[in-house]
Amino acid sequence: MTCPLCDAELDRSTLLEAEAGGRSLRGFRCPRDHGTFLPADLYFAWREHYEPADPPAEAVPSSDEVGDVKRAKLCPQDQHIMSRYRVRPEGGFWLDRCATCGGVWFDGEEWDATVEAGLLNRLPALLTDAWQRQADREVAHDGYEDRLRDRLGEDLDRVDGFRAWAWQHPQRHLIFSRLRERPDEPQETAD
Template sequence: MYQCPKEGSIDLQDSQLAPGLPVKACSSCGGAWIPPEDYANWQRSQIDPDAPVSVAVLPLSLSTSFQPADLDNRAALCPDCRSYLVRGRITLKQGSFYVERCPSCNGIWCDAGEWELLGQLDLQTHIDYIFSADWQGQVRELEHGERERQATIDKLGDDIAHRVFELAELLEQHPNGDFGVAYLMRRVDQ
């Protein structure tokens, strides 16, 4: 019998997250253990093997009422092989949450509500991507860009900041945009 990785004394029950995807669910915390072979079978039924993999990087501006589960930060053991689960961070505007995967057997743990959010983000069929260095690098880059954008708004005010963003986009697209940037730098340095 599988036990909940977050609430070790609770036995997991047979359930389903999506049609054709059997899981072991916790009746207490609402999380679900996705056995690796069941996920792989479901994933194959969802993906066209000839289509290129395209996973969108999460926009930090995603508007959702999702709140991470109370137990999201709790360390967890794989209900199958008892290895510690590794965490893949997903950053939203209102905060982060973690999807967990076993490094030994590749089973996946989703806390309550995470599977549905992964669906909204088109990540359900590519959960392994969340654990890649590429994904984590893109997350860091997005966070840096969002912090820089917010700092610009804070320093210049909403109106001027949005004009700067618009001008930056125009200059990025223009073949001689670097000339415009150099001009602005000379003007501001005076």
């Protein structure tokens, strides 16, 4: 197997030492420190025998902090193009996964960041379409909130406060109906 970034032969390596009757997690590392490859079969064999307790979730570093390489890569195991998966919506890094063999490539320091953030146990969930859709929705929502804040400034807090109050009101349908009317339109009176 070769590194998808520099074509160096990957070295077989122990990624995590065995603890309390478990087994070591084995994988492959680039000798030039470009990254780590974790074949799916080795990961699931390890998880079958040992379920590590996730440490408290730490802040996930950004792509730049872990040396994320933002270009297409070929899987070291089967040479298929790998897909990028967002680890966390709030500015985290991306992992590369092969859809054919399920192996995962960790650029630069992504392996250490994944372990330190307590994400190793949740790796299969992170690499699903459902997780990615949710992450994309959160990123879009955060972007929308940021644009609103840029345009409305402190008035956004007033709008949000009113909206929260209106949603709790028993006659909220009348409040929202009234808000949809233009102020200069003549109002119909109910007789």
